[in-house]
Amino acid sequence: MISINKVSQLYGGTQILWDLDLDIVPGSITCIMGRNGVGKTTLMKTIMGLLPIKSGEIRMGEDALHKQSAERRAYAGIGYVPQGRDIFPMLTVEENLRIGLPVRKSKEIPEKIFELFPVLKEMLHRRGGDLSGGQQQQLAIGRALVLEPKVLILDEPNEGIQPNIVKQIGDVILKLNAEEGLTVILIEQKLGFARRVGKEFRLMEKGRIVAADKMENLNDDLIKQYLAV
Template structure:
């Protein structure tokens, strides 16, 4: 589905990614994990086209992505929910959701969004900035799903979110993966959530993938070496 080969990336004069290789299989839920500062968010932004890469290649189903704009990558079927959500606080919930409709050539918000996140229908005419953190995260995910993506990238979707919303987000990820075959790439610091939702893990250290396996094989030794603070 998505493949990265020998990807290096510089940010502000500092090299963040070092000859990184990553393969994401279709229909997988892959958790990208590692301590703070190892390059996880930079990796996601490189996939999405928000940061240019210095060298290497990124492909999706064999087609080159690394020379395409972020907008074109959205058209290709990549949905992105950044860390911190980045909704438009002065726009209503409805206006936030409608932003992605032209990409799919549609005029109406898919009813599926409201089935997954009923609160968004209840608050359709409220401004995004007036929602709670958990509601804003649901809005951010809903906005990405309006694009009907083949791949959904989520950067720490549970950061600062109340437990009941965390569970709901996990349920939505599992539902979309099981019923629609949605491929999910997830940056997640909460080990319990990663084990509940993830099918595979990739551990990062110093801008490289240093371990990759099925989630059930994420053992205490790997946790201590690459995740423990």
Template structure:
């Protein structure tokens, strides 16, 4: 479904990603790991067309993404949840969810019920402003907003950052359900390697903008973490 070969991505003249290659099959779950500053967020932003320039090959559903503007990528079914969530604080939960529906090809403005099944707190707080929610609740809202567009693939950047442990466990359960039961393709950037090991089919480890290691999710062992990720 999503494939990159020889991918370079730039901010200004500086290549942040260099010769990156990976692939994600439909219904797959890819974890992206690495130390801070190695290009993980840049990779997701490149998929969404949010860097200054990208070269090489990057395709989604067999169609090249590099010539597409960001709104067209969203319309093609790519949903992106950035680090920091970017919930609109003055909008209610309902309004935030409705914002996520604008890329839908069917033009539906009826919030899908499965979002409230996955995140019951959103139904309870449907008329509460996004800025009044806790960090964990905002993360649930951000994921719900992305799901409202009925995506083919979900890109998540550090969803467990600053989240209380019980919500992290809930997010893990939701990610597994979305992927395994609903067949949603997921690409996850995450510092929590246990979370990646528990949820992802495969992982790619970035170092200085390049792929340093790849493998099955269960192969993201403590030895790998000590070798590549320990400070």
């Protein structure tokens, strides 16, 4: 599905990613994990084209994503929910959701969005900035799903979110993966959530992938070595 080969990336003169290799299996839920500052968010931004790469390549199937603009990557079928949500606070919920419609053939918001997140229908005409943090996160995920993506990237979707919304987000990820085969790439710090929804894990250290396996094989030694603070 997505293949990253020998990608290096510089940010402000500092190298963040070092010849990084990563393969995302179609239909998987892959958790990218590691301590703060190891390059997880930078990696997601390079996949989306928000940061340039110094060398290497990023492919989705036969498409060379690293040669395409961020906009074209959305058209290729990648939905992105950045850390911090980045909704438009002065636009209504409906206006936020409609931003992704030009990528779709249909120009109507899919009813599926409101089935997954009923609160968005209830607050359709409320400004995004007036929503709670959990509601804003649901809006951010809904906005990405409007694209009907093949791959959904979520960067710490549970940061600062109340437990009932965390559970709902997990349920939505599992539902979309099971029923539609949606491929999910998830940056997640909460080990319990990662184990609940993840099928695969990739551990990062100093800008590289240092461990990769099925989620059930994430053992205490790996947690102590690469995740414990």
